[in-house]
Amino acid sequence: MTQAPPGRYLTREATTPADITRAQMLRARCFQTGATRDTDAFDAKARHFLVEDRASGALVCCFRLTLFRAATLAQSYAAQFYDLNNLTRINGALLELGRFCVDPDWQDPDIQRLAWGQLAREVDRNGAALLFGCSSFTGTDPTAYRDAFAQLKQKHLAPTQWRPAMKADWTFAYARETHTADLRRARQQTPPLLRSYLAMGGWVSDHAVIDRQMDTLHVFTGLEIAAIPPNRARLLRALA
Template identity: 55%
Template sequence: MLTLTAGRYAARLDHSSADIRAAQSLRHRCFRGGDGLDADRFDDGCRHLLVEDRTTGALVACCRVLSFENGARIDDSYAAQFYDLSALAHYDAPMIEIGRFCISPEACDNADILRLAWAMLTQRVEAEGVGFLFGCSSFPGTDADRYREAFALLHAQHLAPGTWRPRIKTPDVIPFAQGSGRAPDAKQALRAMPPLLRSYLAMGGWVSDHAVVDHDLNTLHVFTGLEVCAVPPARLRLLRTLCAHAIC
């Protein structure tokens, strides 16, 4: 079993049903609140990435990873429930969908946890020749006014290229263009963004031109994509350095 370590944290993939239940329990706390298991039909087809505190053994972050040989079956992804991804159906390289990413509210050092999770994903990307990563970044709550600056910044600077841009599929959406008439407050916008989305953007990622309201999870989903070839070389070197601290 491959494990990556950095400071007090260790990242690995699941190797038992107990690991999956632990991830589902953390997801429930983060997305729904309280005790329970957040589970759906996609879990069985995914590997689950776990980040644990090496001192306490506590699970501090997790996500699930669903692999695709190319874009031909992208309609089988979680994101395809909310977005028309037909433009990506022609993507001719391996892809992975990253879903249900969450960090325990009690965890500290979010930046270190994110770096370690991305290092684990980098190891998988390079092992499988993945060319594209995607998923839904989740803004807590469904009040779009809270994220006016964030959505305006995404519209102004981070929209998907027309070649790959997701289209509207569900009726309950928030078009980003509504907030595009003025320059956004970048600092306020970044503070309002989920940590995972900020890290996607720092690596050259892009987003859909609208958010989708998810009443089940009480979130606003934003489709997020990252072409591996767009990752800055310095960032890739850092992630590869973390990969070098692997324990098998």
């Protein structure tokens, strides 16, 4: 279904193979995979969403969503890297957000706001209890993000009952570090998608995975829908 809020952009679900190919090409640009298209086995089971410029039709943002229950959570993208057994105790649907990216040539904050509006719509439509995914930092050197990781440790670690355990071969256990965060640098080092999660009460794993294939560090990120501040929830639903 196409959503057409007032303004420069519209959001819609991909409806054709050509739509998905466009998204995969944008992903390849954003994640710098060196390929023309970024594809994986998880695309087939996901629903894909696009944010486009109304005037030109240019694709400026894309992401995919996949619905899971406790019994199927091990089939998620994130479960390749994190032990998610604790999350199987959550009652309700679990919605995985993946491959979220914004064209680097388009720096308009309205793009991400509209994408979150579409996410809010899908969360409500599916009755999701948890929105989750992997939030990526560019590159594989943890020292480039010391302040961001220190701030995550101090304020945003997942509750113990939900916290993912280590599974990947290459990890950085930043919660064991003793560095004190500089708040300004921490914000600068934190990716925009992760900042959005955290602003709504999201939380993260106590370690980062070093993903050499994608040339990223990423942290598991969860957002309990019931814990989103009411004012923020109303704003998102208004965008939807």
